[in-house]
Structure formats: C-alpha cells, structure tokens
Amino acid sequence: MRSRILQVLLGVLLLSGRALADGFQLDRYQPTPAGEWSFWVDHPWYSSTRHFAGGLTFDYGHNPLVVGKHDGEDFSRSGVVVAHQLSGHLDLAASMFNRVTLSGSLPLVLLERGGTPAAGAAALSGVALGDPRIGFMIRIYGEPDQDAFSISFGGHVWIPIGSDVKHAGDSGVRVLPKLVLGGFKSRVRWSFTGGYLVRNTASIGTIAAGAGNTVGSEFQLGAAIGYGNPDRTFHIGPEAVFATVTSEGHAFNRDYTTLELLIGGHYLIGNAVQLGAGVGMGVLREPGTPDFRALFRIAYAPIRHDKPPVDSDGDGILDPEDACPQVKGVRTDDPKTNGCPPAPGDRDGDGVLDPVDLCPDEAKADYPDPEKLGCPLRDRDRDGVPDRDDLCPDVSKGETPDPGRLGCPAGDRDGDKVLDHEDMCPDVHSGPRPDPAKRGCPLADRDGDTVPDVTDACPDVPGAPDPSPAKNGCPGLVTVKNGMIVILQPVFFATDKDVILPKSFPLLQAVANALIVQPEIKRLAIEGHTDDRGKPAHNLDLSERRAKSVRRWLIEHGIIPDGLEAHGYGQTRPIMPNASAPGRAVNRRVEFRIVDVGAAKPAD
Numbered sequence: 001m002r003s004r005i006l007q008v009l010l011g012v013l014l015l016s017g018r019a020l021a022d023g024f025q026l027d028r029y030q031p032t033p034a035g036e037w038s039f040w041v042d043h044p045w046y047s048s049t050r051h052f053a054g055g056l057t058f059d060y061g062h063n064p065l066v067v068g069k070h071d072g073e074d075f076s077r078s079g080v081v082v083a084h085q086l087s088g089h090l091d092l093a094a095s096m097f098n099r100v101t102l103s104g105s106l107p108l109v110l111l112e113r114g115g116t117p118a119a120g121a122a123a124l125s126g127v128a129l130g131d132p133r134i135g136f137m138i139r140i141y142g143e144p145d146q147d148a149f150s151i152s153f154g155g156h157v158w159i160p161i162g163s164d165v166k167h168a169g170d171s172g173v174r175v176l177p178k179l180v181l182g183g184f185k186s187r188v189r190w191s192f193t194g195g196y197l198v199r200n201t202a203s204i205g206t207i208a209a210g211a212g213n214t215v216g217s218e219f220q221l222g223a224a225i226g227y228g229n230p231d232r233t234f235h236i237g238p239e240a241v242f243a244t245v246t247s248e249g250h251a252f253n254r255d256y257t258t259l260e261l262l263i264g265g266h267y268l269i270g271n272a273v274q275l276g277a278g279v280g281m282g283v284l285r286e287p288g289t290p291d292f293r294a295l296f297r298i299a300y301a302p303i304r305h306d307k308p309p310v311d312s313d314g315d316g317i318l319d320p321e322d323a324c325p326q327v328k329g330v331r332t333d334d335p336k337t338n339g340c341p342p343a344p345g346d347r348d349g350d351g352v353l354d355p356v357d358l359c360p361d362e363a364k365a366d367y368p369d370p371e372k373l374g375c376p377l378r379d380r381d382r383d384g385v386p387d388r389d390d391l392c393p394d395v396s397k398g399e400t401p402d403p404g405r406l407g408c409p410a411g412d413r414d415g416d417k418v419l420d421h422e423d424m425c426p427d428v429h430s431g432p433r434p435d436p437a438k439r440g441c442p443l444a445d446r447d448g449d450t451v452p453d454v455t456d457a458c459p460d461v462p463g464a465p466d467p468s469p470a471k472n473g474c475p476g477l478v479t480v481k482n483g484m485i486v487i488l489q490p491v492f493f494a495t496d497k498d499v500i501l502p503k504s505f506p507l508l509q510a511v512a513n514a515l516i517v518q519p520e521i522k523r524l525a526i527e528g529h530t531d532d533r534g535k536p537a538h539n540l541d542l543s544e545r546r547a548k549s550v551r552r553w554l555i556e557h558g559i560i561p562d563g564l565e566a567h568g569y570g571q572t573r574p575i576m577p578n579a580s581a582p583g584r585a586v587n588r589r590v591e592f593r594i595v596d597v598g599a600a601k602p603a604d
Contacts, residue, residue, distance in 0.1 A: 024202040024215050025130055026065055026167035028288035031057040033093035033103035035301035037235040039264050039278050041222035042180045043191040044137045044144050044152050047095040055299025057089040061290030080115035082123045105133040109168050128168035131158040148185035154178055172200040189235060193222040201247050215287055216247035230312045236265035258286040272302040315339060383407060416440060432520035432597060449473055450480045465517035477510040485514055485592035498545035500553060511592060512557050522596040525565050526550050531584035532571045544568025550590055
C-alpha cells in the first residue's frame with residue numbers, strides 16, 4: 001500500500017506541468033489549520049499550546065474568474081464567468097509530543113453566481129464538494145508562539161474527489177511541501193513560509209492556455225506580521241501571499257502570477273472559542289484570485305490550562321499577582337501596587353527624588369554619603385565600616401576586629417593563636433610551654449636547650465632534659481638544639497653487625513630520658529649511617545638494621561613505638577671525607593632528628 005502511494009506521488013511529480021486537464025479547483029484560498037492566529041500564512045501551534053482545535057472558515061470572493069486579454073500594460077475584460085463565490089472549510093487539527101501537528105480541511109463550494117459563461121466555463125449551479133486536504137507540521141527548532149525565532153517543516157496533500165464538478169476540485173493529486181519560519185517577541189508575532197505546489201496543468205472549459213485562466217505547478221511565498229497580546233487572546237495584522245506558475249516557462253509572467261493582500265484579526269473568548277474576520281484584495285491575479293475577499297472564522301481551540309504562570313516583565317512576581325505585569329516593579333503588601341515600579345521619580349526607592357539623586361539607581365542605604373545626595377557610603381569589604389573610616393577597606397574586619405584599627409581584623413603575626421592585641425610577645429610563638437604569666441609568650445630558656453629556666457638546673461649552660469630535677473637541663477651525654485637530640489658520644493655496635501655494645505646503653509638512656517621529660521616531641525627519626533668501606537648495598541642494609549636496633553632498644557626502655565621511625569642511609573650522607581680513619585669513624589654514626597614537636601610519650 002505504501003509503495004503504491006509513493007508511485008502515485010512520483011507520477012504526479014513527473015507529469016506535473018505536462019498534462020492539460022479540464023478543470024481545477026478555482027478557489028485559491030487555503031485556510032491555516034484551526035487555532036492558528038493567521039488566515040492563510042502558517043504560524044504553527046503545538047501541544048504546549050493546545051492539544052486540538054476544530055472550526056469553520058467562510059470565504060467570499062468577488063470576481064474570482066474573469067476572461068479578457070492584455071493589450072500591452074492594459075487588461076481588457078470581456079466577461080465575468082464567476083462574479084460571486086462563497087466557500088466553507090471544515091478544519092480540524094491535533095498536536096502530539098509538542099513536536100508534530102496534524103491537520104485536515106474539507107472545502108465546500110456553497111454558492112456561485114456568475115455573469116456570462118465563456119468558452120464552456122460557467123458558475124456552478126449548486127453546492128459542490130472540493131478536494132479534501134490533509135497536512136502535517138513538524139517543529140524543528142524553537143516554539144513559534146514562545147520564542148523569537150522558530151523553524152518548522154510541513155506539507156499538504158489534496159485528494160482529487162471534486163474534479164467532476166469542473167472548478168470545485170483538481171483532476172490529480174496536489175502536493176505542497178513547505179518551510180515555515182516564525183516567532184513571537186515583544187507582542188509581535190511574525191511568520192514567513194516558502195513552498196512548492198506540485199499540480200497538474202489545467203484550464204477551465206475550452207479557454208486556451210495562456211489566456212490567463214490556466215494553472216499548474218507553482219512556487220509560493222507567504223509573509224505575515226501582527227500585534228498579539230502576551231495572554232494569547234488577541235491578534236491583528238496583515239498577510240501577503242505570492243505565487244507564480246513555473247510549468248512551461250510561465251514563471252513570473254503576469255497571467256500566471258498572483259499576489260493577494262489580507263488584513264485580519266482573531267479574538268479568543270474564554271480561552272476556548274476563537275473568532276476571526278479579515279478582508280483582502282488581489283493585486284496580481286491568476287484564476288481564482290478575486291479582486292475582493294472576505295473571511296470569517298469560528299473555531300473551538302482551547303488553550304491548555306496546565307501551563308505554569310508566567311512573569312511577563314521578569315521582575316520575579318508572577319502575572320496573576322502582578323498589578324503591573326508588563327512593567328518591572330517591586331513587591332509590596334498592597335495588591336494594587338504589588339509588582340509596580342516605586343513612586344514616580346524615585347527609581348531606587350530611597351526617598352531622594354531622581355532629579356536630585358546623584359545615585360538614582362542605587363539606594364542610599366543605612367549609611368548615606370553626606371557629600372553625595374542619595375548615594376551610600378562605599379564599603380568595599382562589606383564589613384559595615386565605610387571605606388572613608390576603614391583602615392583596611394579591602395579586608396573585612398571579621399568576627400574578631402582589631403580594637404586599635406577600625407575596620408581591620410585582629411592579627412596573629414606569630415601564628416600561636418593569641419591575637420596580637422592580647423599577645424605580649426606578638427612576634428614570638430608561645431611554643432609548647434607557654435608562660436602563664438605572660439600571655440602569648442614562651443617560658444624563658446636562656447641557654448636554648450628546650451628546658452625552661454624555671455625547671456632548668458643549669459639555666460645558663462646548654463644541656464638536655466632529664467627526669468632528675470638536679471640534672472634537668474644540665475650538660476651530660478646529650479643535648480637538644482637545632483631540632484636534634486645531639487649525642488656527645490657515638491653509638492657503638494659490634495663490628496659489621498647491628499648489635500649495640502653495652503657501653504652505649506648509658507648514652508641511649510640519656511636519649512630516652514630526654515623523650516620522657518619532653519612529651520611534646522611528637523616524632524623522632526633515628527637515622528643510621530656508615531663509611532664507604534664495603535659494598536653500597538651492604539652498607540645501606542647495615543645502616544637500616546642498626547637504626548632499627550636503636551629503635552627497639554628505646555621501645556624496650558619505655559618509649560612508645562608510634563613516635564619513633566628508623567631509616568638507613570648507608571654511605572650516601574658523609575659529613576667528613578672518608579679518606580682517613582678519623583673521617584670514616586665520624587661517618588659511622590647514629591643521629592636523632594626531631595621530625596615533629598608535640599608528644600613522643602613514654603609507655604604506661
């Protein structure tokens with residue numbers, strides 16, 4: 001069935017413009033689908049606007065068929081074949097998916113009255129059924145009645161059932177593909193259409209082709225523009241329809257070209273019933289183009305009620321609540337002024353009239369500028385302190401402002417979390433042992449051995465922490481300085497082994513004592529080193545094992561393991577040349593580096 005239809009359409013395309021048939025549909029008017037705001041030039045609607053529409057369109061044409069001849073620029077009319085023609089069109093349309101609209105139109109010639117029959121052509125004597133039209137429209141881009149620009153593609157097909165009544169219908173199928181551009185913005189609704197009508201060449205009666213009463217395939221253009229209100233209840237504007245027959249080289253020939261101008265309006269009653277009326281005239285005339293045309297339409301075209309409320313003026317107040325829906329305004333408690341602009345002459349609503357307001361679009365706010373009427377004092381950092389008074393105009397004063405510097409945040413230069421205006425030592429960190437008598441200051445340590453003077457048994461001589469009050473801070477086997485626990489003797493191991501010799505036990509106990517007394521040492525790195533004798537891989541392994549051996553000894557003597565780490569570096573970090581025995585002896589060493597200050601605690 002589908003292939004048969006395609007064969008018929010292909011045949012029409014191939015034969016159009018060649019076969020001369022007797023009779024064609026005289027009435028050139030083709031109504032837009034029911035529910036559109038135009039009479040002839042398409043401005044499509046889709047299911048975001050409505051789901052369906054149906055109605056009747058009545059079309060009256062005066063002198064749609066005359067005979068005569070051209071003499072240069074003048075046309076000499078010899079007779080009027082059809083002087084009055086009244087047609088009716090039953091129109092139906094439905095949309096789905098907010099993308100496709102289908103339509104149908106059934107024409108009926110209700111009345112024709114003529115003058116003198118000519119060459120076998122005469123007015124119809126009764127009611128005649130024309131060729132039904134079916135069509136579709138597909139939305140490609142945008143929404144014609146919501147966006148400023150949209151693109152739709154569609155077409156129509158006429159089924160030839162009225163040809164037996166001469167000029168009530170054509171003798172063959174007609175096909176019209178078309179492209180539709182359109183939009184709606186700022187109350188202006190516009191559309192432009194272009195299409196090509198594939199149609200058999202035909203004439204009425206025995207009037208010869210070329211005498212102005214022959215039709216065929218033609219190129220069509222349409223344009224419409226008009227005023228429409230945002231509520232989509234009213235539209236008025238002009239339309240223009242142009243066509244020229246292209247078959248047999250007749251394009252743009254005066255006898256084969258038509259131009260009609262229309263002006264019409266539509267009104268929607270109760271969001272459901274659409275009424276329309278229009279009048280027009282033929283400027284260039286083919287057969288079927290009257291010198292005067294009148295149109296009337298009535299349709300049931302209900303607007304969808306599930307659309308969300310709109311805010312036409314974009315002021316944040318929906319139209320149903322906006323007393324001035326077309327003008328931006330402000331929200332008020334009074335329904336009569338809600339959504340309307342402030343009092344005339346005061347755009348920013350600050351009580352200073354615009355003619356004298358130096359900042360008419362910016363309210364003076366709570367801190368008006370005494371030197372600039374109607375302007376606010378500037379506050380770049382928005383901390384409530386005007387720039388002219390703010391000592392830190394680009395930095396907010398924050399939650400803790402500096403009492404001595406207006407508009408500035410309180411500082412903490414040494415980063416000990418004691419604000420500078422309260423810190424008695426603003427440039428010295430209070431450390432792990434702050435002085436309770438001097439806020440923000442560390443306890444005094446004259447010799448810098450990390451043992452505060454108040455507990456240092458030797459406050460003027462660098463030493464090391466010790467559990468014994470009599471030895472705490474005094475010189476011994478170790479000292480604490482420069483982020484290191486410095487041992488004054490080497491750690492001795494059995495030759496080429498990781499076994500600690502007993503003579504180093506007192507030294508390691510001194511290291512353990514320092515950690516016990518100073519729990520703020522959070523992490524200690526034990527680093528093993530060798531000289532360059534032997535293979536590098538062996539030396540690296542030996543230094544790693546010796547560092548781990550020292551770590552085990554400290555753990556076994558009361559230091560918790562979490563704060564201790566061991567690393568071996570072999571011969572890679574010498575501190576003396578390995579060229580001599582004394583140099584190699586110095587390079588064979590264990591170092592204790594303080595990684596983090598906080599808490600390397602003794603085991604419970």
